[in-house]
Amino acid sequence: MHHYLLIALALVFTTSGQLLQKMATTRVRVEAGKPGFIAQILFFRETYLAIACLATGMLIWLLVLYNMEVSKATPFLSLGFILVTLVSRYKLKETVSASRWLGVFLVTLGLWMVSLS
Amino acid sequence: MTSRRNAYLCMSASIVLSTLAQLCMKASMLLIAQRHGQGPELLQSLLNPVVLLWLFVGLGSYATSMLFWLFAIARLDLSLAYPMLSLSYVLVYVVAVNWPLLHETVSWTRSLGILVVVAGIVLIVHSEHRRPNVEIKTTPDPVD
Numbered sequence: 164m165h166h167y168l169l170i171a172l173a174l175v176f177t178t179s180g181q182l183l184q185k186m187a188t189t190r191v192r193v194e195a196g197k198p199g200f201i202a203q204i205l206f207f208r209e210t211y212l213a214i215a216c217l218a219t220g221m222l223i224w225l226l227v228l229y230n231m232e233v234s235k236a237t238p239f240l241s242l243g244f245i246l247v248t249l250v251s252r253y254k255l256k257e258t259v260s261a262s263r264w265l266g267v268f269l270v271t272l273g274l275w276m277v278s279l280s
Numbered sequence: 281m282t283s284r285r286n287a288y289l290c291m292s293a294s295i296v297l298s299t300l301a302q303l304c305m306k307a308s309m310l311l312i313a314q315r316h317g318q319g320p321e322l323l324q325s326l327l328n329p330v331v332l333l334w335l336f337v338g339l340g341s342y343a344t345s346m347l348f349w350l351f352a353i354a355r356l357d358l359s360l361a362y363p364m365l366s367l368s369y370v371l372v373y374v375v376a377v378n379w380p381l382l383h384e385t386v387s388w389t390r391s392l393g394i395l396v397v398v399a400g401i402v403l404i405v406h407s408e409h410r411r412p413n414v415e416i417k418t419t420p421d422p423v424d
Contacts, residue, residue, distance in 0.1 A: 180364065196286065204350070240333040251359035259359050262407035267283035269400030270363045274394030275392050277369070 169227045170239045176220030182254060184212035220258040234278065240276035287355035291364060297345035299371040304338030318338045322330055357406055360408060370394050 187209035193199040204210050227236050248267045251257045308331050315325045325331060353361050373394050376384040 175328060181358065185358045186349065187352050189355035191354060193282065195290065195354040199348070200351070200354070212384050244366065247362045248359045251357060251362070255358060257357045257359050263359060266400040266402075266404030266407070267359070267363050269403065270366045270397050271400075272320055273393045273396030273398075273400060274369060276396060277390050279375070280300055280387050280393065 166227060166231050166236075167239075169223055169230070173220050173223040173227060174243055174246055176216045176223060176241070177243055178250060179215050179249050180216035180263065181222055182250045183209045183216060185251075187213060216249060237278040238275045241271045241278065244271045244274075283355055287352050288342060290351040291361060293358065294345045294348035294352055295365065295368045295371070297341045298347065298365070299368045299375070301338050301342035301345060302368070302372050303332045303375055303379070303382075304341060307377075308332075308334035308338060310381065360404065363404055368399050370397055370401075 187204055187207045188195070188208050190209065191200055191203045193203050199221055224240075248264070249258060252259045299318065311328070311334065312322065312325045316329075324337075349361075349365075352399050373390065377386045401411045
């Protein structure tokens with residue numbers, strides 16, 4: 164049972180990392196691709212929180228793989244696509260159309276099939 | 281060129297580079313396994329120039345893909361960009377079953393899963409182009 168708790172934790176940290184990355188990039192006032200972009204993003208707290216979350220997510224995921232068969236664990240990773248869409252919708256207030264949701268579900272389903280076979 | 285178009289270019293670069301990264305890292309590990317197995321000579325075979333080259337190209341592509349990813353999400357919705365990243369899984373699969381060095385086996389369920397992923401991405405990108413408020417200037421859709 165606690166393996167699934169670890170998988171859930173890994174997903175939460177990875178999703179938070181993606182969210183914080185996005186929040187950091189939207190604070191940058193330099194156009195993406197220009198040299199000042201990276202210089203500026205290093206000044207935001209969100210950048211370092213994002214790195215911390217992604218690293219923690221990765222560590223927990225390694226712990227999952229240590230305790231569990233890869234083929235049993237990886238299908239759950241595809242749920243990350245649904246979680247990221249949920250935080251985009253409710254935290255970042257993005258407009259997620261019905262077809263975008265359907266696309267996200269297809270991507271999740273497809274990756275689930277790939278990792279089960 | 282609109283900034284949104286630039287964002288799509290960054291997105292594509294990020295996807296291609298992360299695919300390259302996975303494949304190069306896999307190739308380097310495979311070469312190590314072929315040479316010496318995973319015994320005590322692991323460190324020695326890690327220092328082999330061919331292995332090192334694959335590994336460095338792999339890690340370099342990985343770092344560069346993360347940079348392009350940041351450029352992409354600065355302009356695009358996260359709920360649009362993130363699922364598009366799964367295109368990298370598709371590319372990895374296509375190369376992994378066709379590249380003689382990796383020669384991974386084709387499985388029907390896996391191929392079907394890959395097709396479902398592609399369908400999802402096509403749906404997401406296609407619906408984006410039909411939204412009236414996007415900046416991209418496309419030729420008028422004959423259906424409308």
